[in-house]
Amino acid sequence: VVPQKKPDDFIRFFFFFAVMHASSMPSLQTGLDALDALLEAKNYSSVFVLVDEHTHQYCLSRLQQSCTQLRDVEVLEVESGEANKDIAIAAQLWEAMIQLGADRHSCLINLGGGVITDLGGFVASTLKRGMDFVHIPTTLLAMVDAAIGGKTGVNVGIYKNQAGTFQHPAAIILHPGWLDTLPQREWLSGYAEVIKHALIGAPEQLDRLFAHPPLSRRKDETLILDSARVKERIVAEDPLEKGLRKALNFGHTAGHALEAYSARTAAPLTHGEAVSLGMRIALALSVNHAGLSVDVRDRADAYLAAHYPVLPDCTVDDLWPLMLADKKNRDGQVNFVLLSDVGSPVPDCVIDREAFEKTYAQVKQR
Numbered sequence: 001v002v003p004q005k006k007p008d009d010f011i012r013f014f015f016f017f018a019v020m021h022a023s024s025m026p027s028l029q030t031g032l033d034a035l036d037a038l039l040e041a042k043n044y045s046s047v048f049v050l051v052d053e054h055t056h057q058y059c060l061s062r063l064q065q066s067c068t069q070l071r072d073v074e075v076l077e078v079e080s081g082e083a084n085k086d087i088a089i090a091a092q093l094w095e096a097m098i099q100l101g102a103d104r105h106s107c108l109i110n111l112g113g114g115v116i117t118d119l120g121g122f123v124a125s126t127l128k129r130g131m132d133f134v135h136i137p138t139t140l141l142a143m144v145d146a147a148i149g150g151k152t153g154v155n156v157g158i159y160k161n162q163a164g165t166f167q168h169p170a171a172i173i174l175h176p177g178w179l180d181t182l183p184q185r186e187w188l189s190g191y192a193e194v195i196k197h198a199l200i201g202a203p204e205q206l207d208r209l210f211a212h213p214p215l216s217r218r219k220d221e222t223l224i225l226d227s228a229r230v231k232e233r234i235v236a237e238d239p240l241e242k243g244l245r246k247a248l249n250f251g252h253t254a255g256h257a258l259e260a261y262s263a264r265t266a267a268p269l270t271h272g273e274a275v276s277l278g279m280r281i282a283l284a285l286s287v288n289h290a291g292l293s294v295d296v297r298d299r300a301d302a303y304l305a306a307h308y309p310v311l312p313d314c315t316v317d318d319l320w321p322l323m324l325a326d327k328k329n330r331d332g333q334v335n336f337v338l339l340s341d342v343g344s345p346v347p348d349c350v351i352d353r354e355a356f357e358k359t360y361a362q363v364k365q366r
């Protein structure tokens with residue numbers, strides 16, 4: 001078990017990884033028996049499982065029951081929460097795994113939400129210059145989004161995902177059964193990404209989504225697979241985010257800034273809550289700058305406003321520096337993904353501060 005307190009002095013080491021190590025994307029697998037078959041076939045020198053305290057409590061023993069080869073493995077536990085997707089925690093995991101004899105032929109199984117898949121993917125893709133890892137996502141957000149696409153990463157200070165790699169896991173195993181214990185707020189957080197996928201790449205899913213409140217669809221496995229496949233398809237077409245994949249950042253420019261801002265307040269937003277607000281801003285910008293119809297904006301905005309929190313009490317002065325720090329920007333400009341229609345994303349739209357201020361004021365009033 002990894003000690004759960006961060007060493008205070010470690011953060012002095014400020015460095016960025018930019019390792020491009022894009023192996024091929026595994027297809028999504030459903031059913032936990034796929035894991036036994038994979039471990040049998042790969043014959044790893046050692047296997048580790050990374051959990052947080054919640055996936056330790058709710059998921060680990062169920063996984064070990066269904067996968068006999070996992071009954072006797074090293075379990076690494078980190079504290080849950082975005083604050084622990086951190087370079088100092090990654091270093092503790094590297095150290096623990098080295099001490100436990102990990103080598104290049106080891107495998108790390110990441111059993112958890114997006115924090116665990118991002119952190120574990122980063123640790124495994126850098127330790128010993130890269131070993132195999134398997135994602136077993138246990139939140140809706142990780143099932144439809146974080147576990148798919150080969151992006152790993154950790155935060156550096158308040159800036160999200162600044163150090164990371166592109167490396168695909170050896171397998172992604174979807175098991176919607178984990179969601180039984182997922183708190184409602186976390187379900188809603190993932191549902192924002194489900195809506196995003198429909199808006200950018202699956203117009204046919206949108207009517208089905210908007211016909212029901214999010215929570216009524218908790219048992220709907222088709223919803224999860226359909227949404228995960230939107231991301232899988234986009235990533236397969238553009239693995240290194242040269243073009244189409246940028247569309248997945250719809251709602252994330254302002255969303256990440258709101259998430260970072262709110263993290264310093266007494267009411268932090270979940271990732272998906274922040275993305276829901278970021279999408280409302282991006283939808284309004286899309287009407288003003290990309291020709292999106294007001295009808296589409298109104299429909300999506302009404303659904304998001306009805307089921308997600310209101311904007312926190314922050315100004316453009318609070319958000320703009322955070323948006324400028326977004327690593328997808330260049331030349332000191334802020335880039336947004338906008339929509340010209342449902343299913344027609346327009347990446348790399350530069351919006352200046354004045355235009356953003358005008359739209360932000362409109363969204364605040366809605």
Ligand SMILES: NC(=O)c1ccc[n+]([C@@H]2O[C@H](COP(=O)([O-])OP(=O)(O)OC[C@H]3O[C@@H](n4cnc5c(N)ncnc54)[C@H](O)[C@@H]3O)[C@@H](O)[C@H]2O)c1
Nearest residue numbers: 054080113114115116138139141142145146151178181182
């Ligand atoms: N790599 C990518 O492409 C990508 C894409 C989207 C998001 N992300 C990252 O994903 C992270 C957010 O992921 P998340 O929303 O899954 O958050 P998370 O991993 O923090 O999980 C949310 C909470 O749910 C708990 N939990 C997980 N599974 C559970 C279960 N089955 N039952 C009960 N509790 C459970 C966790 O312990 C945690 O408290 C962010 O860091 C974000 O940057 C990465």
